[in-house]
Amino acid sequence: MTAELVRGQNHPLSQVRLEIRISAGKPVVATAVLGDESGRIHGVEWVAHPGVPTLPGLEVSRQAAADHRLAVDLDAVPAAVHRVGVVLALPTGVGGPVGFGSVAAPFVAVTGLDGAEIATFTLTGLDAESAVIALELYRRQGAWKVRAVGQGYAGGLAELLTDQGLPQAHRLATEINEAVVRGLARSVPAPPPRPSDADRSRQTAASALGPDQSGSPYNSQNTPGAQGTHGAQGISGSQGTGGPYGATPSTQGTANQTGGATPSDPEPAQSASAPAVGGPIDYSHPRRQTTAPPPPPPTAPPAQPGEPARPVAGDATGWSMEERLYNQVWGMFEDLARSTAAYRSAVDFADARMEKELDQALSDPRSRIGGQGEAAREAAQAKHSRLVDQAREALDRDLGQLGAEADVVEPALPAAYARWDSPVWHAYRVPMEMPMALRLGDLHVPESEPLRIPMLVRLPLERGLWIDSGRTGSSDGLFTDAHDMRRLAMESAVAHTARLLAVHPAGEFTVHVLDPAGSAAGELSPLVRSGVLAAPPAAGAAGVAAVLGQLTERVDLVQMAVRGGVADSLPPGFDTAQQLLVVNDFPHGFDDRAVTQLRYLADEGPAVGVHLMMVADREDAAGYGPLLDPLWRGLLRLTPVADDHLADPWVGHAWTYEPALAPPGSQVLHQVLAQVAAARTNY
Numbered sequence: 001m002t003a004e005l006v007r008g009q010n011h012p013l014s015q016v017r018l019e020i021r022i023s024a025g026k027p028v029v030a031t032a033v034l035g036d037e038s039g040r041i042h043g044v045e046w047v048a049h050p051g052v053p054t055l056p057g058l059e060v061s062r063q064a065a066a067d068h069r070l071a072v073d074l075d076a077v078p079a080a081v082h083r084v085g086v087v088l089a090l091p092t093g094v095g096g097p098v099g100f101g102s103v104a105a106p107f108v109a110v111t112g113l114d115g116a117e118i119a120t121f122t123l124t125g126l127d128a129e130s131a132v133i134a135l136e137l138y139r140r141q142g143a144w145k146v147r148a149v150g151q152g153y154a155g156g157l158a159e160l161l162t163d164q165g166l167p168q169a170h171r172l173a174t175e176i177n178e179a180v181v182r183g184l185a186r187s188v189p190a191p192p193p194r195p196s197d198a199d200r201s202r203q204t205a206a207s208a209l210g211p212d213q214s215g216s217p218y219n220s221q222n223t224p225g226a227q228g229t230h231g232a233q234g235i236s237g238s239q240g241t242g243g244p245y246g247a248t249p250s251t252q253g254t255a256n257q258t259g260g261a262t263p264s265d266p267e268p269a270q271s272a273s274a275p276a277v278g279g280p281i282d283y284s285h286p287r288r289q290t291t292a293p294p295p296p297p298p299t300a301p302p303a304q305p306g307e308p309a310r311p312v313a314g315d316a317t318g319w320s321m322e323e324r325l326y327n328q329v330w331g332m333f334e335d336l337a338r339s340t341a342a343y344r345s346a347v348d349f350a351d352a353r354m355e356k357e358l359d360q361a362l363s364d365p366r367s368r369i370g371g372q373g374e375a376a377r378e379a380a381q382a383k384h385s386r387l388v389d390q391a392r393e394a395l396d397r398d399l400g401q402l403g404a405e406a407d408v409v410e411p412a413l414p415a416a417y418a419r420w421d422s423p424v425w426h427a428y429r430v431p432m433e434m435p436m437a438l439r440l441g442d443l444h445v446p447e448s449e450p451l452r453i454p455m456l457v458r459l460p461l462e463r464g465l466w467i468d469s470g471r472t473g474s475s476d477g478l479f480t481d482a483h484d485m486r487r488l489a490m491e492s493a494v495a496h497t498a499r500l501l502a503v504h505p506a507g508e509f510t511v512h513v514l515d516p517a518g519s520a521a522g523e524l525s526p527l528v529r530s531g532v533l534a535a536p537p538a539a540g541a542a543g544v545a546a547v548l549g550q551l552t553e554r555v556d557l558v559q560m561a562v563r564g565g566v567a568d569s570l571p572p573g574f575d576t577a578q579q580l581l582v583v584n585d586f587p588h589g590f591d592d593r594a595v596t597q598l599r600y601l602a603d604e605g606p607a608v609g610v611h612l613m614m615v616a617d618r619e620d621a622a623g624y625g626p627l628l629d630p631l632w633r634g635l636l637r638l639t640p641v642a643d644d645h646l647a648d649p650w651v652g653h654a655w656t657y658e659p660a661l662a663p664p665g666s667q668v669l670h671q672v673l674a675q676v677a678a679a680r681t682n683y
Contacts, residue, residue, distance in 0.1 A: 001320050002117040002435055005135075006460065008562055008608065011119045013137065013144045016074040016120070018082040018087055019111045022134070025104030027064040028088050029180050031074075031157075033164060034058075035083035035136075039565060041167035044172050046081075047161070051179035058084070062091055062092045064180050074137065074144050085149070085164075087133040088123075089157045091180045100126035108134045110146050117319065121148040130156045137569065143298075153567065163565070197478050223470065247438045254546035307474055311405035313412035322414060326456060329417070331407065332402055333443065335452045336606065337648065339398040340445050345650070346391035354384040399448050406451060413439075416503040417454055420662040420669070421494070428502065428672055430679040434459055435503050440496060440638060443646065443655045455657065457636075460578060464602050464612030466635035467493045486585070486617075488640035490523035491583055492659045493615045495669065499660065500580060501532055502672050506679035510577045511536040512547050516589025520615075524584075530673035532680060537584075544589060551581055551610055558608040576651070579610045586616035587624065595624065 022030055034046040034055070041047065053062050057076030067643035072084065088106055090098070100106070100123070109120045121135055130153025137146050152159040157176060158389055256490040290431045316331055318324035343557045359475045361376030411422070415434035419442075438459055442452040469489035471482070501509055513524060515537040527533050538547045554575075570576075581601065590598070602612050614635060622630050639645065644656040662669045 001322065003119040003433065004436060005146075006147055007121075007122045007150040008124075008146045008558075009460070010131055010147040013118065013146055015112050015118070016144065016333065018072045018074070018137075019113065019115075020068075020070040020072060021111060021157070022068040022070070022086075022088065022106060023086070023108075023375050024066050027066050027091060028068075028106065029064050029091055029157075029176065030061050030068040030070060031087045031089070031176065032058050032060050032070060032079045033085045033087055034077065036080060037082045037165065039083050039085075041161065042080075044168050047166070047171075047172060048508045049176045049179065051175055056248075070135065084137040086134045087131065087157070088134050089159060089160075089176075090676050091356070092130070092156060099128040099130055099154070100132060101128060106134065119389055121146075121150070123150050125150070126152050128154045130154065131160045132282045133160065137398060140568070152392050160268065167288070220525070237321075243478070265401070268612070269652065289478060294388070296386075311401070311408050313408045322436060325409065325413060325417065329413075329454050329456055330404075332405060332409070332626045334399065334404055336445065336448060336453060337380060339395055339402075340447050341392050343395040343447060346394075347388055350384045350387035350391070353387070354380045357383070395447060402448075403451055406453075406635055410657070411453075414453070416499075416671075417456060420666065422659060425668050425672060428675060430506050430675055432505055433507065434505065438499060438503060439660055440465075441660045442658045444658075445653070445655060452658070460606070460609065461611045462606050464614065464635045465496065466632065466637045467496075467613065468617070468637055468639050469615055470617035484520075485640065486615075487523060489615050490584060492640040492661060493584075493613055494523055494526055494637070495659070495661050497527060497580065497582055497613065498669050500678075501676045504578065504584050506676075508682035509580065510534045510575055511580045511582065513582045513584070514547055515539055515584045516541070516544055517585060520584045526669055526673055530670065531677045532673055541589065548594055548601075550647045551579060551601055552560050554579065555604050555608055555610055559604065562608070577609075579605075579615060581614045582612070582615070584615045586614055587621045587628075595628070599628070599631050602631055633656040 005011060031047060031049040034039050046059045048058045049060050053060050055079060056075040059071040092590055106123045110118045123132060123134055132152040133149045135146055135148050137144055157173035158170045161172060314321050314324040316324045316327035318327050357380040358377060362373055415424050417439050432632055437456040439454050439456055441455045443455050444452050467489045469486045497511055511533050513533060516539055518539045524537055538544055553626045557570060601610055605611060618632055639657060640659055642658045644654040644657055646657050648655055
């Protein structure tokens with residue numbers, strides 16, 4: 001399974017003979033730099049570039065190009081080499097772009113010789129930087145790993161090489177640029193775009209929505225409605241482009257990928273996707289050089305003529321069954337959103353038309369005498385009923401198809417996507433790799449009450465979670481007293497925590513708990529008894545201060561190490577696992593310093609692997625005033641009971657969220673946690 005890396009994340013390499021594929025929207029220069037244990041480049045002979053394209057174990061392109069393939073044989077690099085950095089730079093002095101912010105975000109893939117992807121990384125967030133260390137292969141305890149770096153330099157190659165300790169950095173940068181200028185006439189143009197599918201058909205293989213830049217369809221800020229005590233939490237993404245939420249679920253296998261030009265292509269030399277001089281910039285990502293593999297052939301019997309196609313699990317595009325199921329789930333979500341929007345629009349039209357016809361018929365007072373008025377009213381109402389019935393018939397047809405698809409998709413979902421009552425948990429084993437997403441609950445709309453769509457969020461989490469223990473305003477919340485709501489919120493938090501532990505490899509996810517008053521001892525007992533916590537739940541002011549201080553220091557250390565380019569120089573015994581802090585009963589037992597630290601962890605923690613799960617009632621924190629408003633807005637609000645609070649502007653209403661909880665009386669949570677604890681002990 002391909003590891004889709006984010007900045008700072010690493011992944012083990014099972015092969016030593018590799019190919020590194022680079023795709024960009026404009027010609028870029030690809031170089032490879034060798035470094036010792038500290039990352040220092042010893043001399044110009046440690047840099048492979050267009051002027052000197054080969055070194056022991058390395059070969060790079062001889063020219064600037066929109067696409068590159070670098071060959072790497074890690075067994076052949078010198079023994080003194082501990083790091084191989086892949087560097088991308090924009091050509092200088094040829095009238096091209098001056099910063100990566102004005103071109104499509106480069107995409108880098110590490111593959112085996114068979115072409116199977118091992119790890120990928122998209123370099124987003126660049127602006128004026130004209131040179132960037134895309135990723136590095138590094139030796140650690142006798143094994144090789146790949147790390148996504150994405151560190152850019154506005155000063156170009158000269159600044160980058162100087163920062164890596166090369167004394168002749170400016171001279172070498174000049175030589176590289178001269179070599180590029182000499183070979184620029186041979187540069188490969190950016191590949192032309194392939195046509196994209198605007199709509200997803202249920203009768204054919206579904207296309208993935210588009211490149212995900214936000215990490216999750218829910219990784220976005222709240223809508224204005226979320227400013228209130230229990231306002232709707234917005235799920236419209238600010239970066240994605242393809243889904244009803246404005247966010248897109250997958251970065252692989254998308255239908256709007258751009259294909260690579262081959263020597264036999266009859267395309268002109270200039271890329272069709274390149275903007276005209278002075279025109280708008282095309283930010284569509286070139287991605288891979290082929291479209292995603294076709295979905296597997298349907299295994300169900302073919303439908304009879306005139307019948308809709310019979311659904312098949314995994315019929316979306318993707319590079320693995322996990323990704324195909326992920327894309328299929330979000331395709332189902334998009335279809336339900338679209339069908340619901342169409343139905344509501346039709347009903348609104350019918351209402352407006354009936355009102356207009358009644359106004360016209362009854363505008364003359366004389367028409368109200370006798371049976372004319374009543375006849376006009378009956379005719380308008382009959383027409384209204386026909387329109388609404390037609391709209392409902394179309395919606396029911398779509399819901400029937402989606403329901404049939406859900407019936408075959410739900411049993412096929414892997415553990416990370418499945419409900420707690422799924423049989424897949426009975427065959428659970430601690431995974432070797434982190435999945436691409438996690439199920440946090442289910443979504444539905446009033447028009448399709450029985451149909452549930454899994455709510456999947458991308459991993460690693462890019463936002464913290466807020467389990468709202470206050471009165472939610474839903475029908476379930478109105479009839480639940482405050483004590484029960486706090487209990488249900490903590491049970492929900494334990495279920496989410498157990499799932500996060502279950503889907504991560506052994507030793508790669510650490511959980512800390514703050515329970516200042518010890519009020520959640522009963523609800524936390526599954527985590528405590530199984531031994532999956534890093535330490536017993538911290539209680540009292542001293543315990544809270546110790547844990548918050550430890551995690552704050554961790555964030556500071558990792559940030560300094562990443563910014564300084566010495567990520568391997570962390571203190572001995574440093575826990576490199578993802579960290580989750582579960583906070584109960586906030587703000588009781590938290591002083592001003594603790595509140596400030598929590599805000600810091602919520603803002604800065606996710607980027608360096610520290611995540612927050614707050615169990616709190618916002619009204620209880622009202623005494624802090626607007627100080628905590630950014631905290632609530634920065635967290636994804638979940639509820640312990642069904643509640644329609646996830647605002648979706650695409651269909652103009654809120655989706656009802658239901659938490660993912662274990663069935664009453666089930667032992668599945670305890671069984672899964674026992675396996676996690678055993679794997680943690682043997683790690």
